[in-house]
Amino acid sequence: MAGPEVENEQTIGEATYLRLRADIIACRLAPGQKLKLEPLRETYGVGVSTLREILNRLASEDLVIAEGQKGFVVAPATAADLREIADLRLLLESHALQLSFGRGDLEWEGRVVAAHYKLATIEKQLLAGESRSTSDWVRYDFAFHNALISACGSKALLDLHAAIFDRFLRYHMLAVSFRGAGVVNDHRAMFELALSRDIDGALAMLASHVNRGVEHVLGTGRLSAQA
Template identity: 60%
Template sequence: MADEGQQLDEGVADLAFRRIRGDIIAGTLPPGRKLKLDTLKAQYGASVSTLREILNRLASESLIVAEGQRGFEVAPASAENLLEVADLRLLLESHAIRLSLASGDLDWEGRVVAAHHKLSVIEAQLLRGEIERTAQWVRYDFTFHNALISACGSQTLLALHASVFDRFIRYHMLAASFRGADVMSDHKALFELAMERNADAIVAKLATHIRSGVDYVLSTGRI
């Protein structure tokens, strides 16, 4: 019975962690929001002690700021932080994609092809004005970029990239709009260069892709 209770507690904690983290990325919990434990307990169904552990984990990802005795709040958003996150994403993704292109096999190619197909379908729907697809696009955007680097051979690198990617995507969610045809064109170019195994060209394209994303977010005036 004790083991069952422990597994239940761990399940609740994992679910609460994923929900809180997802709400921060999506902007449901906006930058600067004070996170009161009693309110979170009612909203996410986890104990206060579990919530403290969750918030400390999220603080280690820089998604939450721990304020000592004053508690916790969602990390603020700023142009300076966006640029820092973009630089870190570019550093990690460039390294991982070079490794992936060098060792990717037929299964890797299949993952990239499938991920790009799904992403391009969603992007075409967004271009037709189906803005309700934005959250779905965010998921497929990550899936595509993750597929590109999935043969890098390092789970640590993949996990770190995923965390930084989410921090980058949070700014796109705060911008609350889709970047348009340019981002779809970028993804097609990245896909084609990946299939050609052209490491130098894909890293250069990735750099312009990420910088364009930063410029777009800042142009919305929401940060």
């Protein structure tokens, strides 16, 4: 049985993992940036051995690359990787949507309604020029898509989708721009299709939504240095 000190160290390690992971997804740690252990130790306040464990864990998620004796770097951001992640997201989310639409009950509909209301409120603020809402939009965008698939009945599928969604999201954070009315209209359409259980329409809308997101990111030119 683990003692209090071990449990405390595990808690600190998990908190540091989540913080470092969030910094990579938000591009506070830039694609291709070297992750030197000593500066990281000073920034995150944990030991080198704990950092190595965390970085190896992030490498298993393809957010970090282990370069053998050279150390670790943040995974680069490339057009090819973005397209591959988008394809994987579509595969997972489309399957989860079909399951969720078939199994969703009144509680599921309530989650979808609540998630869309919050997302639409933030998007209205962004369209009005309130850029400070961008970080909230990221959170509510995931919450909405997650609500749509939340009745799929598979925790493994939800967890895998969340991990891929985060990698997809990193590219949007790198693009540092909101897609505007187009993405708002996409979300409204997905919401209406969900409530009417129109799975064919929802799958077509999702594919268009994700692919337009890819083109938006590529159109910003922010990947040119890494592609």
